[in-house]
Amino acid sequence: MLESLIVVLLIGAIAWIGSAIGLTAVFGIVLPYVAVCVFVVGLVRRMIYWAKSPVPFAIPTTGGQEHSLDFIKQDKFDCPNTKWGVFVRMVLEVLLFRSLFRNTRAISFENDPVNNGPRVVYYSSKWLWFFALLFHYCFFLVFLRHFRFFMEPVPACISFVEAVDGVLQIGSPRFFLTGGILLVAILFLLARRIFDQRLRYISLINDYFPLWLLLGIVISGLYLRYFDKAEIAQVKIFIMGLTHFSPVISNLDLNGIFIVHLTLVSTLLIYFPFSKLVHMPGVFFSPTRNLPTNTREVRHINPWNPPSQFFTYPEYEDRYREAMAEAGLPLEKQPKPAE
C-alpha cells in the first residue's frame, strides 16, 4: 500500500523537478506521445491475444432461472439463451454494473439465536456498486469535459456538460460536481481496501497503485483548477500543438503542477494495458458474460479438440454383417442371401 503511494509520489516529484530544470519537452512532448502509442498498441495487442484464446467450455454465469419448460418463467436477462438476451445483459453489465449490484458481504455471528451457535449471514452490499458507478461515470464526464482543450471551437455538447456540471455556481472558476464526486469515490475505493481487514489481506500493489495514481491525477487536476492555476489558454495552445503533431512549448509558461498532471496521466496510459485496468475492453471478452446460457440446446465444441473419428452403428453393421448373421445376432438389415 505504501510502496505504491511512494511510487506515485516519486513519479510526480520527478516530473516536477524535471519541469523545474527545463526538461519540460521530455515530460510534456516525448512522454505523452510514447504513452498514447503504448496505450493504443498495448490494448490492441491484448485484444488480439484474448481473441486467440479458445473457450473450451460454455461457462456463462447464471443469475436466474434458465430457459426451460414453457410453464417455468425464464430470467431473460440474467440467464439469457438468445443473442438478444446476451446483448441486453452486456449493456446492463457495461452501463449499470449489474453483476456488482448482486455483491454480498459475509457477516459472521459468534452466537446466533437462530441456530444456537456460530452462523454466517450474507447481506446485500451495495456500497461498492454505488461508488464504482459514481467513479466510472464521473471519470467519463471529466474526460469528456477535457475535450474543450482538444477542440476549437468547443462544441455545444461539451459546454452543455459543463453547464450541468457547474450548475451549483459555487465560486469562480465554477465548482464542477464531477471533479468533487470523483475525488470522494476514489477515496472510498481506497479506504475500502485499507480499512476492511478482509479486503486488505487480499490487496496487492497492483490494486493500490492505480488508485493512488488516479488520486494523484484528480488532486493535481483539482489543484490546477481551483488553487494554483494553470493558464488554460496556454494549456490549450500546448495541447492543440500536441494533437496537431506540431508541439509548441518553448514560449509557453506552463505550471510545474500541470506537467505533473500530464506525467501522471501518461503513466496511467502506459500502465493501463498491462494492469487490471484492461477490464475496459476485457469485459466484452468475458465468456461468463458474453455466452448465452443455451447449454441444453446447443452443443459447445471445444475448439482444441482433435477432429473426432466416428464409427456409427450402421457402419459397424455394414462391416460385420456377415459375421453377425452367422452368430445369429439381430440385424437392422439382413445380409443379401448367397446366390
Next chain:
Amino acid sequence: MLYNKKAVYLGIVILVVLLTAPFWAGLFGQNYTKTGVTKPNEEACIENVEFMRAQHMRLLNEWRDEALRNENRTYIAKDGKKWEISLQNTCMRCHKNYDDFCAKCHLSNSVSPYCWTCHIIPVEGK
C-alpha cells in the same frame, strides 16, 4: 487464429477511434495557436500581469462578495494603491471591449462566467 473475428475487429476499430479521438478532433478541427487578446492601452492593471492572468476570476468573485455582501467598496492592491471595487467603473474603464478581451480566452476555452447575468456586456464606443 482469432475467434469471433468480425466482432473483434469491429471492437478494435471502435476502441482505437475512440481512444485517439483527441487527435481526430485535431485533424478535422481548427488549430489554436494564440489567444488573440487585445490589451488596452493603459500601462498597468491593478495587480501584476501574472496575478491577473491566473487569479482574476478569484479576485472578481471576492470583489462581488466584498461589494455586495460586506458593503466594502475599497480594494487595496499589493502595492498599496486603493481602487474602487466595481466591475463597471474600475475593470471596464480600460477593458472596454468584451469581444477582443474577455471573449477571446473564455469562448475558445469554454469558460462561461456568470458576470453577465447581472452586468451588461460592454460594447465598444459606449
